[in-house]
Amino acid sequence: MGEAVGEIVHNKQIIFKGYIDGTPKETDMELKLGSTIKLEAPKGSSLILVKNLYLSCDPYMRGRMRNFHGSYIPPFVPGSVIEGLGVSKVLDSDDPNFKPGDIVSGLTGWEEYSLIHKNDHLRKVESDSIPLSYYTGLLGMPGFTAYAGFFEVCGPKKGDYVFVSAASGAVGQLVGQFAKLNGCYVVGSAGSGQKVDLLKNKLGFDDAFNYKEEADLDAVLKRVFPQGIDIYFDNVGGSMLEAVLLNMRIHGRIGVCGMVSQHSLSDPKGTRNLFHLVIKRVRMQGFLQRDYLHLYPKFLEDVSGLYKQGKITYLEDMDQGLENGPSAFVGLFSGKNVGKKVICVAHE
Amino acid sequence: MGEAVGEIVHNKQIIFKGYIDGTPKETDMELKLGSTIKLEAPKGSSLILVKNLYLSCDPYMRGRMRNFHGSYIPPFVPGSVIEGLGVSKVLDSDDPNFKPGDIVSGLTGWEEYSLIHKNDHLRKVESDSIPLSYYTGLLGMPGFTAYAGFFEVCGPKKGDYVFVSAASGAVGQLVGQFAKLNGCYVVGSAGSGQKVDLLKNKLGFDDAFNYKEEADLDAVLKRVFPQGIDIYFDNVGGSMLEAVLLNMRIHGRIGVCGMVSQHSLSDPKGTRNLFHLVIKRVRMQGFLQRDYLHLYPKFLEDVSGLYKQGKITYLEDMDQGLENGPSAFVGLFSGKNVGKKVICVAHE
Structure with a gap:
């Protein structure tokens, strides 16, 4: 799409409205159209600025909608953008481990562009014959x-x-x-x-x-x-x-x-x-x-190998457009998805 | 007490009356006074005839009072003597592994004398400074x-x-x-x-x-x-x-x-x-x-050693007399016992 570093652009976001009980509803989230973002990783910040391509809908996210701090991951912050796993493209980087054009997978925001703080959890995706979205599922x-x-x-x-x-x-x-x-x-x-x-x-x-x-x-x-x-x-x-x-x-x-x-x-x-x-x-x-992250490299090698040999198949259920994120997520809890649920925010 | 092999004697027994639901009651068992037994292990039978000294009251026995065959041990047989763990003295033996005077621990009957069929589960107790009744608890x-x-x-x-x-x-x-x-x-x-x-x-x-x-x-x-x-x-x-x-x-x-x-x-x-x-x-x-019986010899050595060195103590709650078996057993389920519940049927 040719975004220019330093440009200020509109940034659609999905906002978490507040803590819930019971099954999530679409109205627990809200599409926010008015935000803007400067496409820049500020110097000295160690941050990276990404364009989100695929966002993952996972049942564990339900746990973050509860005001309970004793779990393995903190709750979402009401009024803030939803955090989730995804596959993104680096547009600008103040972290020497990443450079513009890199594809990364890891925690990002439910929005078009994100300034990522938790770079140490990001993995670089080596481009090969496997669809990028599979890094939210088969290889994620x-x-x-x-x-x-x-x-x-x-x-x-x-x-x-x-x-x-x-x-x-x-x-x-x-x-x-x-x-x-x-x-x-x-x-x-x-x-x-x-x-x-x-x-x-x-x-x-x-x-x-x-x-x-x-x-x-x-x-x-x-x-x-x-x-x-x-x-x-x-x-x-x-x-x-x-x-x-x-x-x-x-x-x-x-x-x-x-x-x-x-x-x-x-x-x-x-x-x-x-x-x-x-x-x-x-x-x-x-x-x-x-708890098993030491096995991740072996997993990646084993499973991408099995996939390339045709010994494993993977069912993916993709919705197009960030604005369909809430319904995609909510559908997990009534079994609407057939296979791994992903939202395509943008193509590479 | 000088029982003579071949003698026919009275044999008090505790009989299991029938399958139950809920918490056991004394009336689920019955003291039977009319039985007799010949103090003999018949030639060619491979059986042993024992005098029961200490009988163990254990919560797992509750499971045998239920008509459920999917467990790790079959139900009791209604109308038959209750089976349980105990410490007994061999009076007569047709099994070359046991001889009169041996003290054994293992499955026996809630009665004064038992003809034991399951010899292969019996353990010989080596007499030492540890009370015999402890072979139903500390060392059992x-x-x-x-x-x-x-x-x-x-x-x-x-x-x-x-x-x-x-x-x-x-x-x-x-x-x-x-x-x-x-x-x-x-x-x-x-x-x-x-x-x-x-x-x-x-x-x-x-x-x-x-x-x-x-x-x-x-x-x-x-x-x-x-x-x-x-x-x-x-x-x-x-x-x-x-x-x-x-x-x-x-x-x-x-x-x-x-x-x-x-x-x-x-x-x-x-x-x-x-x-x-x-x-x-x-x-x-x-x-x-x-599932861990391969460790039993090490357990016996470790724990009897700790006991003899005074590093471990053991609380036992003993009732005297076979006729008190039902109340002793039932008391387990209301926490009446203080420590391991044992019935002393006879002293050595």
């Missing part, structure tokens, strides 16, 4: 979450029976494919017939079911896993976790990645059947990809 | 549960903040002492002022509280662990576990030994706050001592 935080969570937390062995919830999502679709590549038997749950079809016919899952059509989750798990479950990669918590606990095998492992069904930290219902952890000697482990 | 299943659970499952490090529930019980009192011997800070919860006093003044816990006097378990945990909890050795489940989840430190570990508060497998209430497993990257692991 969700992909690495799947990789670290499945291999490091769940400890898979060949022949293990693996169950993945939210299995067509940004993380789940990769967990299932990693499991298949490692000789496991994999079943996924998802929330529509279209997603079930994708799991079985495009992503290579051995079986899949639509949890919204099953009145008795224990019964469906007994049907698809008559032998029981060795590994449960949990993205949803709640009643699915309760049913899984009844079907775990001895020495099974539950990797707790997320609990998208649990919108409130106080979780009024609670999870039953935990005593089955003892009966079956199950290890249930919460994890965050950030 | 509860002691080994504490040892394997704390060292193998909870992975303690020097300086860790350790919380133990049911801390004066057969298992908890040892977990706390193991933790202190390993340089941890240890707090226990128990259900009476007397128990709290014992924890602080006899068992060496750094602090202790009576959970029955605390309306807000989260608040009391924040008071005794302002820095949070690294290790929770869970004997109770329920609302204490919910409060602990709010107070775990990053990379904390929860060893789930039992959930004595959860009398019903269906657990209608459920456990809230599980999402804190993710926020704090906590590992929660159910375990059974039987």
